Amino acid sequence: MPLLFSYGTLQDERVQLDLFGRRLVGQRDELLGYEQTLVRVADPDFARTSGKAEHAMLRPASNARAVVAGTAFEVTDDELERADRYEPAEYRRLLAALASGRPAWVYVDASRVPEPSRLVCRRARAEDFAALAQMLELYQYELSDIWPQDLDAQGRYGYDLTHHRHGERFHAHLALDGDRYIGFALVAPAVVTRKGGSWMEQFFVLKRHRRTGAGAALARHVLRSHPGPWEVGQMPANAVAQAFWRRVIGDVTGGEFVEVRVTEGWWQGVVQQFDIGPGKGTVA
Numbered sequence: 001m002p003l004l005f006s007y008g009t010l011q012d013e014r015v016q017l018d019l020f021g022r023r024l025v026g027q028r029d030e031l032l033g034y035e036q037t038l039v040r041v042a043d044p045d046f047a048r049t050s051g052k053a054e055h056a057m058l059r060p061a062s063n064a065r066a067v068v069a070g071t072a073f074e075v076t077d078d079e080l081e082r083a084d085r086y087e088p089a090e091y092r093r094l095l096a097a098l099a100s101g102r103p104a105w106v107y108v109d110a111s112r113v114p115e116p117s118r119l120v121c122r123r124a125r126a127e128d129f130a131a132l133a134q135m136l137e138l139y140q141y142e143l144s145d146i147w148p149q150d151l152d153a154q155g156r157y158g159y160d161l162t163h164h165r166h167g168e169r170f171h172a173h174l175a176l177d178g179d180r181y182i183g184f185a186l187v188a189p190a191v192v193t194r195k196g197g198s199w200m201e202q203f204f205v206l207k208r209h210r211r212t213g214a215g216a217a218l219a220r221h222v223l224r225s226h227p228g229p230w231e232v233g234q235m236p237a238n239a240v241a242q243a244f245w246r247r248v249i250g251d252v253t254g255g256e257f258v259e260v261r262v263t264e265g266w267w268q269g270v271v272q273q274f275d276i277g278p279g280k281g282t283v284a
């Protein structure tokens with residue numbers, strides 16, 4: 001489960017019950033390299049609800065030994081999204097290191113966050129599916145040299161996303177740079193080399209955002225979102241994808257994966273098999 005480090009109102013049980021409908025389970029910890037300050041929040045509703053004029057805020061510390069005390073709570077991806085909606089615009093969520101060695105999400109001063117932290121990886125919502133379908137068109141065209149397909153009467157490849165919309169055994173995830181889409185991942189039930197678990201059905205990062213770590217961040221988010229057995233496959237001619245997945249899966253599993261070459265059946269190519277346990281895939 002992802003960790004959310006709180007140094008402010010989220011430690012308050014009343015806020016937890018209001019926001020998540022449950023008391024969070026957490027452990028005291030410290031955040032490295034940040035210092036605490038106060039900020040005036042522009043949103044009048046937030047200030048009214050909290051009853052305070054000024055709120056705790058974090059910014060990068062000039063003193064390398066600075067730490068901020070707080071609590072690391074175990075939360076679900078849905079709860080993280082709920083927390084995003086709760087926090088006012090002055091706060092931005094990023095992954096940071098705790099004194100315990102665990103990575104955790106934390107809200108810091110949005111105006112002090114460098115550009116790469118604008119990267120957001122999250123599940124697709126109903127309103128994202130038009131953009132997702134459009135990105136699939138770009139993806140299918142890019143791979144059309146090695147994955148030959150024809151356009152339909154409307155000039156589209158028209159990937160079928162019916163199952164992913166319901167999100168029961170099929171899932172869709174997105175990478176965004178701020179509020180702009182930059183990539184996606186589709187997950188389906190594993191069926192190529194394994195009987196249970198997850199299969200990385202499709203995975204794509206827009207060209208302009210490649211080699212910035214966006215793909216690796218999206219992959220970690222997706223793997224962490226679906227713990228259990230995994231299989232990820234690449235077509236034999238897709239050498240870049242093979243380099244990418246060997247690197248990412250190697251990092252996430254500490255090298256504990258098996259690679260096989262599938263030469264029979266409806267899908268053929270290079271396949272990595274591995275398991276994601278709770279907590280794996282969270283390393284930034």
Ligand SMILES: CC(C)(COP(=O)(O)OP(=O)(O)OC[C@H]1O[C@@H](n2cnc3c(N)ncnc32)[C@H](O)[C@@H]1OP(=O)(O)O)[C@@H](O)C(=O)NCCC(=O)NCCS
Nearest residue numbers: 203204205210211212213214215216234240241243244247
């Ligand atoms: C494969 C793909 C998703 C990689 O996305 P990305 O955002 O560029 O990947 P990252 O920047 O996170 O790269 C992580 C690591 O993967 C490896 N990698 C990524 N692209 C690589 C390339 N072109 N050549 C060699 N290694 C590469 C590197 O080890 C890289 O780490 P480094 O930059 O520190 O060296 C992207 O190239 C893509 O969308 N390709 C077209 C669609 C596709 O093939 N999808 C995969 C289908 S299985």
